[in-house]
Structures are given as structure tokens and as C-alpha cells.
Amino acid sequence: MQHAFEKIWPVLIVEVLTAVIIIWRIVSAQRGKELFIRRIPGLNAIDEAIGRATEMGRPVLMVPGIGGFSIIALQALSIFSYIARSTAKFGNRILMPVADPTVYTVAEEVIRDAYQAEGHPERFEADSIRFLSDRQFAFASGVAGLIQREQIASSFMFGEFFAESLIFAETGNMVGAIQVAGTVHTTQIPFFIAACDYTIIGDEYYAASAYISRNPTMLGSLVGQDFGKLLIASLCVIGSVAATLAALEVPVLGTASQWFINLFTIR
Amino acid sequence: MFEPIARFFSAKPPEVLPYYVAGAVLFSILMIFVLINLPSRARKPLIALVTFLAGLFYATEFFFPIDRATNKNFLTDYLVPASKLGSLLGGMTLTLGILSLLRVHGRNIARLRAGWYNSVALLVAMVSMVTFGLMDKYGANDGAKKVFNVLFEGMLINMDATMFSLIAFYIVSASYRAFRIRSIEATILMVTAFLVMLGQVPVGNALTDWLPQDGTFASLRVENIKQWILSQVNAAALRAIAFGLGVGGLAISLRIWLSLERGAYFEKEI
Amino acid sequence: MATTPGTSAPRDIWDRLQAIDRRVLYVLLLVVIILPLFVPIRLPMVTMPSTQKLYQAVESIPEGGYVIVSTTWSGGTRAENMPQTEAILRHLMKRRLRVAVFSFDQQGSQFSYNIASRVARDFGYEYGKDWVHWGFRPVAGVVMKSLVRDIPGTFTTDRDGKPTKDMPVMQGIKDIKDVDAIVEIAASGIYMDWIGLVVGANPKLKFGFCPTAVMAPETYPYMDSGQIVGIMEGMRGAAEYEQLVNTVGLATKGMGSISLAHVLIMLLIIVGNVGYIVTRARRS
Structure with missing residues (x-):
């Protein structure tokens, strides 16, 4: 990017995916889907x-x-x-x-x-x-x-x-x-x-x-946010497993894991 | 495609500058007049369109691949003019802010409300700072420069530091009041706070100075425990909060960018 | 809920221990802060890994390397940021690195110029040849994006308005790829802008951060990821850095006050809890 990262595409994909999820939940909520929100x-x-x-x-x-x-x-x-x-x-x-x-x-x-x-x-x-x-x-x-x-x-x-x-x-x-x-x-x-x-x-x-x-739009957006967090948490778990497999140099899986790690390594 | 626009907004020679300024003022007045008189059903899509285009500009500039030779893409050169536009808007609203200050404190003085002399002090300070600041920047009067130096370095900087140092006093009273071992969680919190505080200062380090620097027992040195709490436990929690905030920020930005947010801030129809 | 002052008077000593007048607390703090400034207390200090990493990063820059020092702080945080600025500049000049200083804060610009001039005199640094001050630069985001592509174009003049183009210190510096390290001394979260806009543009660039102590914990994840090479945490970090560069500065002198203030806070928390526990035991 501008242009700090050499590899901007993985970031763009995760961001667009999260945005799509949020918009999808907003649309669902606007169509009248009941949503639960915990007490704050x-x-x-x-x-x-x-x-x-x-x-x-x-x-x-x-x-x-x-x-x-x-x-x-x-x-x-x-x-x-x-x-x-x-x-x-x-x-x-x-x-x-x-x-x-x-x-x-x-x-x-x-x-x-x-x-x-x-x-x-x-x-x-x-x-x-x-x-x-x-x-x-x-x-x-x-x-x-x-x-x-x-x-x-x-x-x-x-x-x-x-x-x-x-x-x-x-x-x-x-x-x-x-x-x-x-x-x-x-x-x-x-x-x-x-x-x-x-x-x-x-x-x-x-x-x-x-x-x-x-407001349904905001509630939908809130649920979309949670899905987005779930996506990032999943990437963290996959990243941890991948780092372990790469460190252990497991055949095939280790190489695939290294590829995954490189995808999100910015330094 | 953007070349004519860039040429239009580039620096102008002094002989034609007044015409451009006058044109800009006239155009702004005309735009404000049109916007005010536009029917609501036309105004909404217009605002949505401008918001969308503005967001699209920054997003595209950020993600669009750059030319390796010049280190920029086709929009990069317009970042500075866009930022100047933001600064201009900020400058205009600052005038409104100053008017607010003058209105509130002017009324205090005119009606001799309780503490009206504080309002006098504020206005005198504000006018003095602006006057001597301008004289320091553009004038050649040594006396004015000295006065500004006293106001800025002698007073303002030290008053800033005084306000910041108040935090130390408030930390003492707030922590004394807040850290009560009312529950298991509160006890854990307090013990953790103690370990971090001890690890932060030499007097705490001295407590476990007898333990070896390396090896298994080195982990029990208070500074190492503190480091572990901050870099492992605390950093993990901070990362989780940062992810949540990032996604939350993205959600709100999307709602504003796509104008899904209408009605949330302004209760009346825009 | 917060209690309204004066609505519930403490009854006995144990109640009183839980509700010491805040004015007493403030006087105690004032005493423990002032006292060590007159009667110095020197205690052994252990260098934190974050400080050590920053020191090592500066050590690893080849002689004649180029370092940009940004000082985004003002008078309010002078107690912490001033010793940090002095410590890092001492190290950079001791290593004979070329140094460019500037600030996104007007006050920070003036402070950093004064500090850099003083340290430059100590190390025989010549202005324009060995170091330069680019002055105050508003709108951080625009400056950062611009310096990635074109440093001489971003900083065409120094703080006094003199052109930088012909200064020997600027020779060979075109864009961010020619810079070895950036050190930001700040009282704000500006490190995020550096990471987002500048750091990744040169994979070899070392980015060091010197925040106020309260800000330090939130920067740890970025040190783990390698986006920040090292952190000098508040006055404590500055004192450790002074120790590493063999100098006794403001931070080292202030550590006695900070130590005692921490001890005071802990004692007060203990006193409050003793009162609380005894009161609770009696009631139950």
C-alpha cells in the first residue's frame, strides 16, 4: 500500500469479507429477523x-x-x-x-x-x-x-x-x-x-x-461485527496451528502452513 | 482524467489569485443557497452520493496497486488537496467555536454572573495570545516577541505540565479508593497491580535482586513477572479488544459510507 | 456509586482508614516526590527487554546511517518525553549517525530543537552536516505518506526556513528506503500511523517507539509482531536507556521519586484494605 504493506491483498480480502458479512446481517435485520443483544x-x-x-x-x-x-x-x-x-x-x-x-x-x-x-x-x-x-x-x-x-x-x-x-x-x-x-x-x-x-x-x-x-440496521450491524470477530478469531487459531506445524516441519502440512503464515506476515 | 481538476486547484499566480478567491466565495454561497432550497427527497441522495464518493476516494487510494517507479497510484497526488479541504472545513468551524466562547463568556461579563472575572481573564488571555502570536510570527518588534515568549514558554507550557502532573495526585486517590478486595476477582486484580508496580520501579527490583539473573528461578524476579504479565496476559487481552474495536469501527464506517446510518444522529429529516 | 462528600462521616479508626481525606494523600505524594530530588536515592535498576531491544536496534545501524527522530509531545508530558528524547539523541550521536529531527507538535518542535542543539554540542555535531531539524509539520498522515516517496520534497526547508536541498546531511536521501531507523517520542497513539503508513514500505526500516508509561502496554503486540523494534517506556525506560549509554540524566535522577510514589500508593492501598477487612469481619 501506500503503501506500507507489500502484500495488501490478504488484508483487502479479510476486510471485504468482514464488510460483506456486516452488510448481510444488516439486510437480514432490516427484513425483520429477531436479534438478541446481551445486557450492558x-x-x-x-x-x-x-x-x-x-x-x-x-x-x-x-x-x-x-x-x-x-x-x-x-x-x-x-x-x-x-x-x-x-x-x-x-x-x-x-x-x-x-x-x-x-x-x-x-x-x-x-x-x-x-x-x-x-x-x-x-x-x-x-x-x-x-x-x-x-x-x-x-x-x-x-x-x-x-x-x-x-x-x-x-x-x-x-x-x-x-x-x-x-x-x-x-x-x-x-x-x-x-x-x-x-x-x-x-x-x-x-x-x-x-x-x-x-x-x-x-x-x-x-x-x-x-x-x-x-434500530434494526444497527442491531444487524452489531451481529455482523460479532461474525467479523469470529472470522478474525478463526484466523488467529488457524495461524497458531499453522505456526506450530511449520515449526515442527511436518511434511506437506508444514509447507502449506508456512504459505499461510507468509500470507499474513507484513514484516 | 483528473489532470484538468489538478490544474484548476494548483497554486495560482498573485495577479489572478483574487479572481479565484472571489469565484470560490461566490460558488460557495451559491452551493449553500442551492442545498438549503433543495427538496428533502433530492438532498438525501445528494448527501449519500457525496459521502460515498469521498469514502471511495480514500479506500481506492489505499488499496489500489502503486507504480513501483513513482511509489504512488493515480489518486495519491490528490491526497494533499483533499487534506487541505478538511483543514479548510476545520478552520471554518473553529470560527464557530470561538464565537461560542465569546457568546458564553460575553454574556457572563455583561450580566455580571458569579465568577464573571474568570470570563474576563479568559478573553484577555485569548486575545493576548493571538495578538502577540501574530506579532511574533510576522512582526519585528522585540518587545512583542519577548511577551509572546513569556506567554507561551513561561506560562502555557508550564500550565500544561501542571495539569498533566495533576494526574499523579488523582491516581493516588483513585487507586486508594478503588482497590478493595471485595471479591476474588478484585483480589486477583490488586495482586497483579502490586506485581506490576513493583516490577516497574528499582525499589521493587531490589526486593528480588538476590535471585539469579538467569535460569529457572530468574522467572521469579519481580521485573520478569511484571514483564510476563504485560507481554503475555495483558497484551493478549489488548489484542482481543483491538480486534473488536477494529471490526466495530469498520461496521460504523460502512454504515456511514453507504448511508445506512441516516436518522441515527439527526432525528429530523435531513 | 460515588458517595457525596460529607454525607457519611467515618465512625472509628477502621472506617477512617478507608476514607483518608484526599488532601492528606496529596500532601504525602508531594513529599515523597520532592524529597528524593534533594536526597538522591540510587537503587539497582534492571533493563527491561523492550528498552534493550531499542538499544540493540540503534547499535545495529551501520556508521553514517540515517535516523529520523519525531518528537510528537508538548510541555504537558515533558517529564517523561524530554529525558527520552535526550537519551535517544545521545545514543544516535554517540554512534555518529546522521540525524533528522522534526515534530508534529509545535511545542515538541521547540523542545526537540533545544535538546538536539545541546546534545549536538556535546558530541561535536555540526548543523546541516551531521544533523538537521525539519521543524514543526502539521497533518501527520499527509507528511508520512509523502516522506515514504520523497523525503527532500517533503522537507524542503528546515525549521528556520533554510532550504535543505544542499545540506550535506540530506545527501543520498531520496525516500524511505534510504532511512535506517525512525524513532518516535510521543504522548499519543501516533505509532499506529507510522506502522500503517510508513514502516512496511521499507522492510529493513527499524521503528522504535518512546511513549509515556501509561501508553506502553498497548504497544506490546506491535513489538511482538516486529513492527516496533523496541520501546522506551516512560521515565523508567529513559532511565534504563541513560544507564545503557552511560549517562546520568533527568530520568535517572527522577527514579527515586517514582519509586517512593509507587511505594506510597501500595501502602495506601494496604491501609485501605486493612480497614476494609476489619470492618467487614466485625459486621459479619
Whole structure:
């Protein structure tokens, strides 16, 4: 590729195969196939957290991380759209500090739409969605200040988080907020687990919108994802067996195994 | 095929540049006007088409075989203009972001809300940084350069470092609170954390320094146990999570690329 | 759920052990970090395999080889990334390799120039002949893709705007195939971009990564696959590297503080658990 790999075709084949499986499951789901999705406690806790904010009469904080406009940010906005519908219904005050200007403009639209969809456009305050700074620690200090000053009741952190994750989570903990967090950056997961009440781990993050909305397209895509993971897991098992056979120099099988290993060796 | 387009977007001589800029502005205004007034049933396929073509460009550029002599394919040269287009969009939205800041903090000051002086500090800092930054870059005033140096190296960098160092304090309070041996799993987690922490620092290494460097018993040295936990147990879990995230990312990208995602983010009709 | 401060006051000593005021914890941490900076604590240090591999990779580059050092970090992570940058540059210059430094971060560019200038003076390196600084380069993906094909075309000028074309340090360097190693010192996950866009384009290229300690575990799978030749993990990695290149730098001096901070955390966890176990035993 561009062109890092000399052997791009095996990667392309696996990627296309996974894509076909995902699309096939989406089409099946759209045709009305019933799909099961396991319980994700962190997502179930969203309503509990909003309810708590309603009881306490304190704001709900939503942080879409510090990443740019990407699928990760879109996924976060999808979850926040659901949260905003609930807060519109119960009349909670929301705060949504944003670090990326592009995410900010889309976020404003998404939250405004959520309020409109609930029939309470008048409850939407434009100032609740705020661009703070695109510098990591300037943003971190801004969010920490908001948490302290506004004494938030619930905090939702979904998106791309780096070193600032613990600053948000621990400051939220200081003011006694109930906190739900999820990120694709595995190094930040331990910090969230230590300081938050619920944490979404790994690809649960991408399952969130399907879990919340129960939209057939998303549910189908989620099941397709699992099939994709199964495909990769199978390749891992086959690879392990092949590596063993190649190392043992088993006649014929060993050569075939070596061919398979070479297919996926990029260095 | 793309040659005329590339020629159109190439750098222009100064004498014709204003005409191109004026043309681009007029074209943008016209496009926005057309898009706003387009009926919903025409707008949807248009957005879907643009999204699909944009995705197709990057995917084709990535996978299409390259010419060995030039190390690129027929689309590679358009990556930079495409990225510049992204930067332009980012620049435009930054203006909206700054307007948001001015609106929120301007109101705080105008209505003398609690902590309004913090808003004053923010706006003064923002204006100073921009002004002295521009003077440092384009001006010849030594005084301005010195002020910018104080603002940037003397203040901003150190405030960044201060915020980052806060994490050390928060790690102490979070780990003290979180590591309770409430269950078998929590106990395993805590023991593992202890081993990794001990293996990470010389004081931990000193504990098992009496064990031989090589041989069977060397595996019991705390730094080797830590290395084993990180490179075998932890790395395996990280790989599994990475696979899941990769496939999840692919699924969402597909849904967006093929416009299967409509209605997920914007509740109203686009 | 997180408890609201002040809603449940601890009753006895065992309860108190579980709920030490966080301000006390912070003061304790401050003391154990500051103290060793005035009263140095030197303890034996074992080099981790990841650091050793990076060192060996640099050692295996032939004299006069070409190394690109990218410093994608800013003031926030200076404590970890600065000693890493200095340690790797010391090694590269000690080995008389040609060095090109640049950064995808504006602050990182300034920091790395200062560090490289200082180390270059120590080793008698001449700017333009033995080393060059390409300055701050935004939009990482585009720069990476471009440097694979054309290095002089990607970095036409140095950080001061001087043309690089005629600099002796750039002679014979056309594309990524002429580069022996790339070392990225970063506070972010930028290593994925290097692996995806650059590393595979030259099978002989050695890619070393120097992340902050918190980022290191997620890079292990890529060291196993050979896409990263070695990792210098945070300040600890930098201290080990300093030991390997026989120098006492910031990282070595800071290891006492880090050791004591780790011990403090473990002690606090033990104290909290003692309180918890006793309370639970009483209740049951």
C-alpha cells in the first residue's frame, strides 16, 4: 500500500469479507429477523444517572472527548442524543463542553434535534454546548472547573480520551457525581474503571447506539461485527496451528502452513 | 482524467489569485443557497452520493496497486488537496467555536454572573495570545516577541505540565479508593497491580535482586513477572479488544459510507 | 456509586482508614516526590527487554546511517518525553549517525530543537552536516505518506526556513528506503500511523517507539509482531536507556521519586484494605 504493506491483498480480502458479512446481517435485520443483544450494565445505568440528576436538580455533563470529527465522535454524539432526549423530557440542565470545533457544530445540531424530537425545543439552551479549547490540558482544566462550579449530578464521558480522562473522572468523583464512561482507547479504561461507576469496555462502545436505539440496521450491524470477530478469531487459531506445524516441519502440512503464515506476515 | 481538476486547484499566480478567491466565495454561497432550497427527497441522495464518493476516494487510494517507479497510484497526488479541504472545513468551524466562547463568556461579563472575572481573564488571555502570536510570527518588534515568549514558554507550557502532573495526585486517590478486595476477582486484580508496580520501579527490583539473573528461578524476579504479565496476559487481552474495536469501527464506517446510518444522529429529516 | 462528600462521616479508626481525606494523600505524594530530588536515592535498576531491544536496534545501524527522530509531545508530558528524547539523541550521536529531527507538535518542535542543539554540542555535531531539524509539520498522515516517496520534497526547508536541498546531511536521501531507523517520542497513539503508513514500505526500516508509561502496554503486540523494534517506556525506560549509554540524566535522577510514589500508593492501598477487612469481619 501506500503503501506500507507489500502484500495488501490478504488484508483487502479479510476486510471485504468482514464488510460483506456486516452488510448481510444488516439486510437480514432490516427484513425483520429477531436479534438478541446481551445486557450492558453501563448503558442501563444512563437512565438511573439522569434520574438522579432530576432528583437533585443539578446539571448533567456530557463530554465527547478531545478527538476530532470521526466515527468515534459520531458514536459519542449518538449516545448523547439519546441522553439529551431524556433530559429534554425531564427538564434537566445539560452541559456539553467540546474540544473540537467541528464536533461542536455537529453536537449543537444533534442536541437541538433531540430536544425538538421530544417536543421541547424551548428547553434547549444554546450555551449548554460550549467550545472550550482544542488544547488537551486547557480543555481538561476547563471541564474540571465546570464540574466543580456547577456541582454536576451525573457525568457521561464517551469518545476519545487520553491523559485527561482521570482528571475528569476524579473531579466528577469529588463532587459525588454518578459517572458512566466509555472510550476506544484501552489505556484510559483502567482510569475510568477506578474513578467511574460504570465503564463501557472495548467494542461495547460501538454497540452502544444499537443497544440504546434497538434500530434494526444497527442491531444487524452489531451481529455482523460479532461474525467479523469470529472470522478474525478463526484466523488467529488457524495461524497458531499453522505456526506450530511449520515449526515442527511436518511434511506437506508444514509447507502449506508456512504459505499461510507468509500470507499474513507484513514484516 | 483528473489532470484538468489538478490544474484548476494548483497554486495560482498573485495577479489572478483574487479572481479565484472571489469565484470560490461566490460558488460557495451559491452551493449553500442551492442545498438549503433543495427538496428533502433530492438532498438525501445528494448527501449519500457525496459521502460515498469521498469514502471511495480514500479506500481506492489505499488499496489500489502503486507504480513501483513513482511509489504512488493515480489518486495519491490528490491526497494533499483533499487534506487541505478538511483543514479548510476545520478552520471554518473553529470560527464557530470561538464565537461560542465569546457568546458564553460575553454574556457572563455583561450580566455580571458569579465568577464573571474568570470570563474576563479568559478573553484577555485569548486575545493576548493571538495578538502577540501574530506579532511574533510576522512582526519585528522585540518587545512583542519577548511577551509572546513569556506567554507561551513561561506560562502555557508550564500550565500544561501542571495539569498533566495533576494526574499523579488523582491516581493516588483513585487507586486508594478503588482497590478493595471485595471479591476474588478484585483480589486477583490488586495482586497483579502490586506485581506490576513493583516490577516497574528499582525499589521493587531490589526486593528480588538476590535471585539469579538467569535460569529457572530468574522467572521469579519481580521485573520478569511484571514483564510476563504485560507481554503475555495483558497484551493478549489488548489484542482481543483491538480486534473488536477494529471490526466495530469498520461496521460504523460502512454504515456511514453507504448511508445506512441516516436518522441515527439527526432525528429530523435531513 | 460515588458517595457525596460529607454525607457519611467515618465512625472509628477502621472506617477512617478507608476514607483518608484526599488532601492528606496529596500532601504525602508531594513529599515523597520532592524529597528524593534533594536526597538522591540510587537503587539497582534492571533493563527491561523492550528498552534493550531499542538499544540493540540503534547499535545495529551501520556508521553514517540515517535516523529520523519525531518528537510528537508538548510541555504537558515533558517529564517523561524530554529525558527520552535526550537519551535517544545521545545514543544516535554517540554512534555518529546522521540525524533528522522534526515534530508534529509545535511545542515538541521547540523542545526537540533545544535538546538536539545541546546534545549536538556535546558530541561535536555540526548543523546541516551531521544533523538537521525539519521543524514543526502539521497533518501527520499527509507528511508520512509523502516522506515514504520523497523525503527532500517533503522537507524542503528546515525549521528556520533554510532550504535543505544542499545540506550535506540530506545527501543520498531520496525516500524511505534510504532511512535506517525512525524513532518516535510521543504522548499519543501516533505509532499506529507510522506502522500503517510508513514502516512496511521499507522492510529493513527499524521503528522504535518512546511513549509515556501509561501508553506502553498497548504497544506490546506491535513489538511482538516486529513492527516496533523496541520501546522506551516512560521515565523508567529513559532511565534504563541513560544507564545503557552511560549517562546520568533527568530520568535517572527522577527514579527515586517514582519509586517512593509507587511505594506510597501500595501502602495506601494496604491501609485501605486493612480497614476494609476489619470492618467487614466485625459486621459479619
